[in-house]
Amino acid sequence: MEIISATGQTGRVSFDGHFVTISRTGYVAVLNFGKSEKRIPITAISAVQFRPAGSILRGFIQFTLAGAIEQRSQFMHQIGDATEDENSVVFLKKSSADMEAVRDAIEQAIIKLHEPHAPQPQAASPSTSEELNRLAQLHAQGVLSDSEFSAAKNRILGL
Numbered sequence: 001m002e003i004i005s006a007t008g009q010t011g012r013v014s015f016d017g018h019f020v021t022i023s024r025t026g027y028v029a030v031l032n033f034g035k036s037e038k039r040i041p042i043t044a045i046s047a048v049q050f051r052p053a054g055s056i057l058r059g060f061i062q063f064t065l066a067g068a069i070e071q072r073s074q075f076m077h078q079i080g081d082a083t084e085d086e087n088s089v090v091f092l093k094k095s096s097a098d099m100e101a102v103r104d105a106i107e108q109a110i111i112k113l114h115e116p117h118a119p120q121p122q123a124a125s126p127s128t129s130e131e132l133n134r135l136a137q138l139h140a141q142g143v144l145s146d147s148e149f150s151a152a153k154n155r156i157l158g159l
Helices: 027-033 076-083 092-114 128-140 146-158
Strands: 004-007 013-015 019-026 036-041 043-051 059-065 090-091
Touching: 004 092, 013 092, 043 092, 059 092, 090 092, 128 146
Parallel strands: none
Antiparallel strands: 004 013, 013 019, 019 036, 043 059, 059 090
16 A cells, blocks of 8 residues: 555555554644654554644544544534644644545544455365375374274264
8 A cells, every 4th residue: 555645734644454643843833742653553543533624623543443542522622632732633624634634534444444355265165085095094004003093983983
């Protein structure tokens, strides 16, 4: 998978199919978090919250990590809280389409992780007669003693 990424005001979000990386560069990001990078394995992400940016209000993408305790934002405080959250990136309208593409790719990867896997074909077990023939050959070659041959034969026949 190719790396998909988008840049917002408080950082850049990249996804390579295995990890979500939040890089903090730029004035606003460094002011809030310092210059840093956080890599989150896709297996640790349980949800993606997304608020599209409008003409006036900024949007955000936020990652909920499995086992983390979430705090609910008060009404009209979501953007402010997302600005301070290490698992969020706040963005302007011009970045909305790129952020949506990142969100969609991450959500598809999460869904794929939770899909039931197709059953693996099992190797065909040899038939009872084939097993008995193999045992008889081993007995004839002297690999199995009379008692070993008899015990193995009884096991195969369920006796």
